[in-house]
Amino acid sequence: MDAMQENLGLVAEETLDPPDWADVQALSHRVIDDAVDYLRDVRDRPVWREMPADVREAFAAPLPRSPAPLAAVYGEVSRTVMSYPMGNTHPRFWSWYMGSSNFTGALGDFLAAIQGSNLGGGNHAAGLMDSQVVNWCKQMLGFPASAGGTLVSGGSMANIIGLTVARNVKAGIDVREHGVAAIEKPLRFYGSEQIHSCHRKAMEALGLGNRALRRIPTDSGLRIDIAALRAAITEDRAAGFKPACVIGTAGTVNTGAIDDLQALAKLAHEEGLWFHVDGCIGAL
Known part of the structure; x- marks a missing residue:
């Protein structure tokens, strides 16, 4: 808080920005590297494995009362979540006929979340891209130009x-x-x-x-x-x-x-x- 804010009795402005952008950038590179390894090496892992009791107990932990460093949160997610998937990204997953995952789609989700655009209206690029994808789908399916569509969650x-x-x-x-x-x-x-x-x-x-x-x-x-x-x-x-x-x-x-x-x-x-x-x- 600067002197002027202090004299006016103003509280410090809160922000969701990280305290150090360099740390976030370094962690982001680590996450991307891990993600590439995760998908590239999927055939070297079992389709599914049992979750140990101590890992399962982590999901019964009480509500945290204080913040944690982002790197620590990622480490916990990597240990308890990423290590125990449903298995449908594995080529030998035969339980149901389900979709998998791919790195291109993950990057698209990441960029969409970074921009955070609301497609309910407005004059912006994400809305135009949404319409473009719908039009491409119409062409792929042989639908007339007058057909309509929308992109949804699943x-x-x-x-x-x-x-x-x-x-x-x-x-x-x-x-x-x-x-x-x-x-x-x-x-x-x-x-x-x-x-x-x-x-x-x-x-x-x-x-x-x-x-x-x-x-x-x-x-x-x-x-x-x-x-x-x-x-x-x-x-x-x-x-x-x-x-x-x-x-x-x-x-x-x-x-x-x-x-x-x-x-x-x-x-x-x-x-x-x-x-x-x-x-x-x-x-x-």
């Missing part, structure tokens, strides 16, 4: 947003204005027994209830059974439900099975259903 959120669109389009009312209670007939969504659990959670979050999602048996290749799906749609219409959406999966999380998307698209068109594709694993 696959589960992408499916929830997509199914929200399906609900709003097929509800027969303005759901945003009147709410789901005003929907005349209960909506039905259809997906195979192999679909990801986020679709069930989406039904709950959208106010439709878990029972709005009807799970259809699969064939010998663990793909949705088209004949069984068609029969279920007919049955639900007769029972007073409104078939609204069929969910096709481009790569299930359990086995990587891909539904017959062309057949599903044809069926959805014939039955007047919204066609949603969960492409988190195999869309591209």
